[in-house]
Amino acid sequence: MTPNEKLKEMGIVLPEPPAGVGAYVPWIQTGNLVITSGQLPWKDGVMAFGGKCGSDFGIPDGYQAAKLCAINALAQISQAVDGDLSCVKQIVRVEGFVHTAPGFRGHPDVLNGASEFFNHVFGDAGIHARVALGIDEMPLNAAVQIVVWVEVA
Amino acid sequence: MTPNEKLKEMGIVLPEPPAGVGAYVPWIQTGNLVITSGQLPWKDGVMAFGGKCGSDFGIPDGYQAAKLCAINALAQISQAVDGDLSCVKQIVRVEGFVHTAPGFRGHPDVLNGASEFFNHVFGDAGIHARVALGIDEMPLNAAVQIVVWVEVA
Amino acid sequence: MTPNEKLKEMGIVLPEPPAGVGAYVPWIQTGNLVITSGQLPWKDGVMAFGGKCGSDFGIPDGYQAAKLCAINALAQISQAVDGDLSCVKQIVRVEGFVHTAPGFRGHPDVLNGASEFFNHVFGDAGIHARVALGIDEMPLNAAVQIVVWVEVA
Numbered sequence: 038m039t040p041n042e043k044l045k046e047m048g049i050v051l052p053e054p055p056a057g058v059g060a061y062v063p064w065i066q067t068g069n070l071v072i073t074s075g076q077l078p079w080k081d082g083v084m085a086f087g088g089k090c091g092s093d094f095g096i097p098d099g100y101q102a103a104k105l106c107a108i109n110a111l112a113q114i115s116q117a118v119d120g121d122l123s124c125v126k127q128i129v130r131v132e133g134f135v136h137t138a139p140g141f142r143g144h145p146d147v148l149n150g151a152s153e154f155f156n157h158v159f160g161d162a163g164i165h166a167r168v169a170l171g172i173d174e175m176p177l178n179a180a181v182q183i184v185v186w187v188e189v190a
Numbered sequence: 191m192t193p194n195e196k197l198k199e200m201g202i203v204l205p206e207p208p209a210g211v212g213a214y215v216p217w218i219q220t221g222n223l224v225i226t227s228g229q230l231p232w233k234d235g236v237m238a239f240g241g242k243c244g245s246d247f248g249i250p251d252g253y254q255a256a257k258l259c260a261i262n263a264l265a266q267i268s269q270a271v272d273g274d275l276s277c278v279k280q281i282v283r284v285e286g287f288v289h290t291a292p293g294f295r296g297h298p299d300v301l302n303g304a305s306e307f308f309n310h311v312f313g314d315a316g317i318h319a320r321v322a323l324g325i326d327e328m329p330l331n332a333a334v335q336i337v338v339w340v341e342v343a
Numbered sequence: 344m345t346p347n348e349k350l351k352e353m354g355i356v357l358p359e360p361p362a363g364v365g366a367y368v369p370w371i372q373t374g375n376l377v378i379t380s381g382q383l384p385w386k387d388g389v390m391a392f393g394g395k396c397g398s399d400f401g402i403p404d405g406y407q408a409a410k411l412c413a414i415n416a417l418a419q420i421s422q423a424v425d426g427d428l429s430c431v432k433q434i435v436r437v438e439g440f441v442h443t444a445p446g447f448r449g450h451p452d453v454l455n456g457a458s459e460f461f462n463h464v465f466g467d468a469g470i471h472a473r474v475a476l477g478i479d480e481m482p483l484n485a486a487v488q489i490v491v492w493v494e495v496a
Binding site for chain 2: 173
């Protein structure tokens with residue numbers, strides 16, 4: 038099954054790739070790497086998950102926020118490969134940033150929302166390295182931010 | 191107009207590239223990517239912008255701090271290309287870190303100080319991906335830190 | 344002296360590379376770059392350095408925590424090159440994250456624990472770019488987290 042067929046099976050329609058919030062572009066290619074800008078949990082133009090993990094919401098909502106960031110990242114990547122996600126040879130790296138309240142330490146469980154999404158859609162090509170950081174003040178109060186690196190054919 | 195001519199038109203003289211503050215080098219090349227170390231808002235050997243955005247200073251000073259970091263980054267990059275900035279094919283990525291006071295969320299406006307500088311100097315080659323994070327405690331109390339990736343010819 | 348001989352001289356035996364704590368892999372290769380996931384100060388399956396720098400511990404312990412992260416990163420890299428560290432052409436970049444208490448600003452001194460380790464083991468090939476950030480809430484309460492990029496032959 039191709040990644041596009043897998044998305045269809047999962048009932049996921051990639052959104053219009055969200056525009057950046059500043060003087061930059063949402064993704065760039067250098068060599069055969071495509072790297073996204075920081076992706077926030079936008080849905081239909083609204084910040085769907087705001088606030089801090091550990092006070093404003095818990096791990097289940099954080100997981101969904103991370104998954105939504107990953108879907109938005111994939112919408113950017115889809116644009117980079119003209120809609121054919123089988124051109125993605127490997128999800129290389131996920132940089133994961135969780136908007137954390139004091140004492141919150143469950144970053145890995147939150148960011149699995151993004152990682153498991155990529156693993157599910159791409160199989161072996163979805164396996165990636167990851168870094169997980171807690172951020173005290175996130176742009177626009179976003180609950181999660183992720184950056185995705187992919188290697189393209 | 192070349193990037194060096196553009197800088198001249200803007201009245202900007204690149205400083206001596208600031209040394210790192212630790213056991214590392216200020217930039218490195220791997221393949222045709224040059225990646226800087228974290229650049230701080232040094233000016234003439236002094237930390238020109240210190241403190242936290244949202245309490246010690248506001249967005250306009252943050253914007254200037256980000257621009258100064260970008261100028262220092264460009265001084266490093268200039269060294270990597272022996273002073274000829276037309277060897278820069280693309281500013282690939284800006285990693286932007288804002289030293290944030292509680293509740294500050296205007297990271298994009300601050301980091302536009304770096305992004306707009308690169309866009310202005312390099313035109314289409316200045317377009318880049320970006321990630322924006324708020325940092326609670328910044329090395330040496332710096333107001334902003336940026337890392338710049340460039341693709342060179 | 345090869346890097347493996349240097350490690351032996353230093354009395355350092357690389358541990359079993361720690362597993363990741365989530366749905367990702369501990370390192371990945373893209374082109375001739377190997378990039379680790381975030382490495383924490385694990386020792387024998389235990390988080391050897393937890394808490395925040397500036398309150399729970401000072402710079403000397405932070406330095407040791409960063410060195411331990413670097414040793415764990417090198418264990419991952421060793422796996423990527425089938426145990427022959429002379430395949431490492433260059434340590435390219437260290438991303439250094441310090442779990443910081445309010446007001447702590449000595450990140451460079453802490454992260455030198457990682458940087459000086461790489462410089463010592465690899466000589467000129469150990470020279471790298473670095474970014475240093477303070478993190479308010481670190482996954483699993485780790486004292487330090489680092490990511491390492493290496494260029495391999």
